[in-house]
Amino acid sequence: MSTSRALARGLLLALGVLGTLASASAPAQPRLVAAAQPGVVETGSAAYRFERFTLPAREAGRTYDVVVAIPRRAAPEGGFPLVTLLDGGAAIEAIDEALLRRLETGATPPVLVAVGYVGQPRFDVKARAFDYTPAPARHPQAPLVDDQGRPGGGAARFLALIGTRIVPRVATMAPIDPTRETLWGHSYGGLFVLYAATRQHVPFATFVAADPALWWNYGSFLKDPKRVRKAPDGGPRAITVVRGEGGAHRGGRPGAAQATALAKGPHPDMRGSVAPEAAVTLARQLADQGAHVTLTRCTGQGHGAMFALSLRAALIAAAGAAPDPAAPECGAEAIASAEPE
Template sequence: MRWLALWLMLPLTATAQPSNEPLGPSVLDTGSTMVRTERFTLPAEAGAEHEIGVLIPRREAPAEGFPVVFALDGQAVLELLTDEALTALPALPVIVTLGYETDRRFASEERARDYTPPSADGRPVEDPRGRPGGGAAAYLGLLETEVIPRVRTLAPVDMDRSTLWGHSYGGLFVLYAASRPETPFTQYVAASPSLWWDNGSFLARLETQVDRWPGRPLTIHKGELERARASHPDTPDAQRLAQMRTALPEDALEGFVSTLAAAGVAVDYEVFPGLSHGETFRRSIRFLLEGMDGAKRSRH
């Protein structure tokens, strides 16, 4: 199919390991025949400001509003959303890119701070590379109180058909948000979530609360070769990360999915053949967007 060929031709470097190579212009800069675009920034306590892009289909909105996808790592997602790729999608939703004001694909310091859960007692957690983390609660609050209200002034969106998507640390944030009693999204897609975070303690907390899991659909994606093709840099901080990752059982994600399903949680699990952790980024967001059918779904 044409849409599949287009997405597969996109550069792999955009979604493999974080790169210092500056990004080129996105549709937020160049404009698009398929979407009209809006963007706004919000201040951050440290590091780069939050930069939010809003891609709105150039067609009449349904009476209830467009379905909407909120995508973490917005800069890397925008690199994939060329006008040609947008044209190839079967049903285009509003796409909100949750990024930072930077020319990097992955804002390493900022995403470590914002996407990762705090400790069990709510304290910040440092990631294996020494970056401050554990700010997921504050970031979720920012999405609820600042980002979503602003998006709703810019685009006719139907929050009863809203999806939160994220990969790696972003996938971890999706699980954090999905497990909270009250969050504003209807569906959650966690790609390659970093379940080794904080020596697996957050995963253990998730597993103890599955009987109280909010009734909302959850999808989990994984690359088949994430462990087999994992990188092993020789710097001390990268070794700490690799050790934490390796200490987690290889089937931990499958076990978590089984625990959710046994508790009656509506969970879908998709494994992408032959793909590494980084390559799953592109396949996962494509898989989500190509599956948008515009069907009305009720909020759980």
């Protein structure tokens, strides 16, 4: 069994017992300001040490804030696994000392790389709308905006920045196992993860897309041809799509309150432009292209709750840590494998 497929199975197990940690009542609209209390980066950790650097990107007109969390224990012979987290400010805020201790005592504690934006403690809604969304292959020159009129289409440039500038720099800070690198993202970040899984020259073997915004640009990513390459260890890439019950984010019409808010934007119908089962169709396409694909639904969990739930599960799986016993809330909806059982 390939390393990436083993991580995917670990993620499914972690999701099964983490479902009760998230609240279905979490707000659909993200909180943009930082928490009032200092987080683990500021207070310090007995399990991990932190390094931080900023990375100007003149062509994008912004500066990235990158937080790197490195286990305090000695690295294994082949190096640490690596997990790159999008929406880095919010991701770091969702990580506490208890989780870091679980990761550090796991079989393979990962190095964490949280990629955020300088000046935006949690979410930079304009920057992420551009960085995380791919330009359609068939109409690359068309103006690209989301349902609120925010420009998009910068995923290729952002993916190149991660692969050529961020991950190599992190590899100078700690020994990294190049066959055990994971990319995680939620919503627009989930769409970016799926885009990255179909690109060449990507360092990641495992991809975790939580409630991906497949509706973006009227589902243009779903219409582009897919080609999934091999993982760095020569096996199939492992792609996990985790979805909750946030209908407006995975296809289908939003609820009345959210529909009223979205109607103020220039493209109010965009979020309902793809079929509710678009993720299932996409999973089959990716499996046909040679990936090991796991599709998981978390019953009773809203779009906002899926952020922390899927992030924790991805980290626990990468660490090879045993999940806490709890009643399962997430289950495999469909599994398609490029490898024989």
